[in-house]
Amino acid sequence: MTDHSKLEKYEDNWQTSMGGWFPGEKVLLRGKNVFTELNQKSWMEYLLFAVTGRESEKIARLMEGMWVICTSFPDPRIWNNRVSALAGTARSTGALAAAASVAVTEATIFGLKPIKGATDFFYRLGDCIEQGQSLESVVRSELKQHRSVFGYGRPLINEDERIAPMMDFARSIGCGNGRYIKLAYEVENFFIHSRLKYRMNIAAVCAALLADEGLTPSDFYHMATLAFTAGAMPCFIDAESQPEGALFPLRVSRIHFVGDRQTRQWRN
Amino acid sequence: MSPAISETISTKIWDESAEPDNPFAAASCYCSGFDVYGDLLKNASYIDYLYLLFKLEPPNKKQSMLLEGLAIALANLGPRNHAVRAAMNAGVGGSTHASALIAAISVGAGNLGGAREVFYGVQYWEACGCEIKIWRDLIANPPQQARLDVWLPMEHTPGFDPNGVSCPTPVIQTLEHLADIGAAKHLKWLLDNRTALESAVGYPLAFSGVAAAAFYDLELQPEQAEMLFMLLRLPGAAVHALEQEKLGWRKYPFFSKGFKVTE
Incomplete structure (x- = not known):
């Protein structure tokens, strides 16, 4: 143990190359002046630069296509959207609805965990194949260890209707022919011919497309964090504009008690 | 119920019967067999009810004392705590009160001093x-993430403060008090072996470590402990946010001179 806290040297001393606000003068992001060097960027290009430090109209456009096509279904039955819809029906605020929906989007069966996990999987798969392992053995090992492979299989429905339009969009801007997207389809082919019959879902497609553009799992995760809000917000607005409490009300008999029905008396 | 509606919420925790005039209002609510508004409301303490909700069984006297002691220790970790600071940032800006608690939970959820x-x-x-x-073996060889997760890997031994110097007095006071209650085999062992563990880790025990031992003595699952740790710290976040809301941003640190951009 030390005699002094390691924190002392950080006291009132935060040094960063990420950027900051110079009051009354300028704003810097990763060394660039926001008002004079980044002012012509689209918001998605700005976000890409903020998250990764990369300037690429193509990647920003690809990401924007993913946001539109893949992430924002305005359906209040989808769990993250339902949170916003519940906020609307309970007359909470739009920002609180969005904050809760974004947080809930960090889910296992959809959203951000599969996005990060699928990107991580494709990079590991690519490395293992380079080292001489077969695709089949890597996938089997992943299944054995985790009982799932991020990006394959889907709740409610196996086939993913987003894949075709997403791939069409990707090809229209010159993406969709890289090493990782080919691997993604090869993994799907493995699953289709296995007893699991999993189909690829959109997380695998987006992860592979972005891996082909050199984005890391964390890059994709950070870029995608807000992607789902365009689905949540209309659900909030819709519920807010309808009568209070009208969203999928639950009558008492919808509670299915599965515990011991014996009534007990509290004893202090 | 319409015959077409068949989807229900299954629960072992909660049972209700409906008011005769309104199928959407409960006439009675039972928590694990106890009448919440006819019995618990009059006879149970808040801490006992909290225990019942998580465990579905009432606590014995010592379990109740253990959870109550822990709840007092965690209720306010003070305005320097990361989660409380998060809440105060909502306060000084005039943000919604809900955002203060969301901020406290979000920041207090993490790997450093947090619920994770x-x-x-x-x-x-x-x-x-x-x-x-x-x-000692686990401290020397901590578990590794086999695949990436949204949570970053732990950068220190859980339950210990990587920025600490020696174990702070309030942490020791809490550990001693909780270990002394008698329902706390693991807290007692932690008290007896604290310095040995700290030597192996290289830095001192933290509140999170005392809380983890207490939750384990209460036979809670890791995810139950994670939830309760977030819940029990909210009172401090709430009151400090409200206090700073009244005082305003001018009386709150902005770190004007402590920020340097290296171009």
Whole structure:
């Protein structure tokens, strides 16, 4: 143990190359002046630069296509959207609805965990194949260890209707022919011919497309964090504009008690 | 109910019967067999009801004292705590009160002094129990993430403060008090072996470590401990946010001179 806290040297001393606000003068992001060097960027290009430090109209456009096509279904039955819809029906605020929906989007069966996990999987798969392992053995090992492979299989429905339009969009801007997207389809082919019959879902497609553009799992995760809000917000607005409490009300008999029905008396 | 509606919520925790005039209002509510508004409301303490909600059984006297002691220790970790600071940032800007609690939960959920650390801490207890050799082995060879997760890997041993110098007095006071209650085999062992563990780790025990041991003594699952750790710290976040809201941003640190952009 030390005699002094390691924190002392950080006291009132935060040094960063990420950027900051110079009051009354300028704003810097990763060394660039926001008002004079980044002012012509689209918001998605700005976000890409903020998250990764990369300037690429193509990647920003690809990401924007993913946001539109893949992430924002305005359906209040989808769990993250339902949170916003519940906020609307309970007359909470739009920002609180969005904050809760974004947080809930960090889910296992959809959203951000599969996005990060699928990107991580494709990079590991690519490395293992380079080292001489077969695709089949890597996938089997992943299944054995985790009982799932991020990006394959889907709740409610196996086939993913987003894949075709997403791939069409990707090809229209010159993406969709890289090493990782080919691997993604090869993994799907493995699953289709296995007893699991999993189909690829959109997380695998987006992860592979972005891996082909050199984005890391964390890059994709950070870029995608807000992607789902365009689905949540209309659900909030819709519920807010309808009568209070009208969203999928639950009558008492919808509670299915599965515990011991014996009534007990509290004893202090 | 319309015959077409068949989807229900299954629960072992809660049962209700409907008011005769309104199928959407409960006439009685039962928590694990106890009449909440006819019995618990009059006869149970808040802490006992909290225990019942998580465990579905009432606590014995010592379990109740243990959870109550822990709840008092965690209720306010003070305005320097990361989660409380998060809440105060909502306060000084005039943000919604809900955002203050969301901020406190979000920041207080993490690996450093947060609920995720407590989650891992309980897992360490499950793996090591009261065996110092197993603790030393796990501290020397911590578990590795096999695949990336939204949570970053732990950068220090859970339950200990990587920025600490010696174990702070309030942490020791809490550990001594909780260990003394008598329902606390693992807290007692932690009290007896604290310095040995700290030597192996290289830095001192933290509140998160005491909480993890207490939750393990209460036989809570890691995810139950994670939830309760977030819940029990909210009172401090709430009152400090409200206080700073009144005082305003001018009386709150902005770190005007402590920020340097290196171009």
